[in-house]
Amino acid sequence: MSREIMFYGEKGILNSIILDIQGDIAKQKQFLRSIILADKSKLNWVDNVYTVKYFMGPYLDQFGSPDMIMEAITINDDKYVLFVNAKLTPYHESALSMEQIENKNNDYLPRTYRNNCKKINVQLSLLYRFVEAYKNNPLDVKDISSIIIEESTVSSSYNDDMERKLEDWTIMDYWNRNFEDAKDYYFVALTNDLKDIIDEKNLNSKLFPYNNSCMMPPIGNEKWELNKGKFGITTYDTLVHKNVISKDNGYYKDTSDLMLLSPPTIADYKKRRSPEVLVNIDTDKWKENQAELYNIMNDMKDLDTEFKLFIKSFIDSVEYNH
Numbered sequence: 001m002s003r004e005i006m007f008y009g010e011k012g013i014l015n016s017i018i019l020d021i022q023g024d025i026a027k028q029k030q031f032l033r034s035i036i037l038a039d040k041s042k043l044n045w046v047d048n049v050y051t052v053k054y055f056m057g058p059y060l061d062q063f064g065s066p067d068m069i070m071e072a073i074t075i076n077d078d079k080y081v082l083f084v085n086a087k088l089t090p091y092h093e094s095a096l097s098m099e100q101i102e103n104k105n106n107d108y109l110p111r112t113y114r115n116n117c118k119k120i121n122v123q124l125s126l127l128y129r130f131v132e133a134y135k136n137n138p139l140d141v142k143d144i145s146s147i148i149i150e151e152s153t154v155s156s157s158y159n160d161d162m163e164r165k166l167e168d169w170t171i172m173d174y175w176n177r178n179f180e181d182a183k184d185y186y187f188v189a190l191t192n193d194l195k196d197i198i199d200e201k202n203l204n205s206k207l208f209p210y211n212n213s214c215m216m217p218p219i220g221n222e223k224w225e226l227n228k229g230k231f232g233i234t235t236y237d238t239l240v241h242k243n244v245i246s247k248d249n250g251y252y253k254d255t256s257d258l259m260l261l262s263p264p265t266i267a268d269y270k271k272r273r274s275p276e277v278l279v280n281i282d283t284d285k286w287k288e289n290q291a292e293l294y295n296i297m298n299d300m301k302d303l304d305t306e307f308k309l310f311i312k313s314f315i316d317s318v319e320y321n322h
Helices: 009-021 025-033 120-136 152-157 169-178 221-230 236-241 250-259 266-273 288-300 305-321
Strands: 049-056 068-074 079-086 099-101 107-109 184-191 231-235
Touching: 009 025, 009 049, 009 079, 009 250, 025 049, 049 169, 079 120, 120 152, 120 184, 184 221, 221 231, 231 236
Parallel strands: 079 184, 184 231
Antiparallel strands: 049 068, 068 079, 099 107
């Protein structure tokens, strides 16, 4: 049955899921059970959850804007908070592919955060940094004039030249009243991937997104090893398979029909990782301009990374303004 309300975009598809599972604690717990953490474990407190609340689309200033914050409360009165960011594409298409930064302990970090803060791995890392800044803030965070500030030395450790802040008192007041006393915080990606990528049999393969160092949330290797059990992923395909949502009815049906393409197949994932020969031509038969173009492109392999980023940004800006 067609619904009177149609949702659009990443936040819209998440809204459709929440409307379909609201009031159904069994489905809400199945949603939580579907999450696989980066350390290959699952949330071990879900069986004791008796209520789940949702805070949709909050704005955390320079730390980003999660699509949703879930608040799960157990029968022992323990509270768990999950930041959820949804993407319409697979994880590998939604994430920033990074390089090791030599002067940052060879950690995989963004060369620049400019134009990259909407990438799923960067989004999750900024939310992690918000929680850390909140915990470590020396000011009275319940004072109406207070702000959350990440110290510049901490920002620099992430190769970020911005000293990030949260100055919105409305959000701070809500956070203090609802999330400050959480037992733990989690950072979860919801992506348009095949359920197989988080299947137990593939958790040690490159299909599992968090096994790819260049696409993990950029918090540095040392912090990642300590906190990877706080980063998770689930997929729309997984939620359908676990009967949390349906492609045949409900708000999700209409919204997914509009917004989601079919996720990649396993063959697609493997093909993406395999190097391809784009051209195989006998160089003896090349014309002069073909040889010149090859030499130019070959020289570009040796350009320093910053210059390559400059070229990419320039080309992107031309395409954007075309």
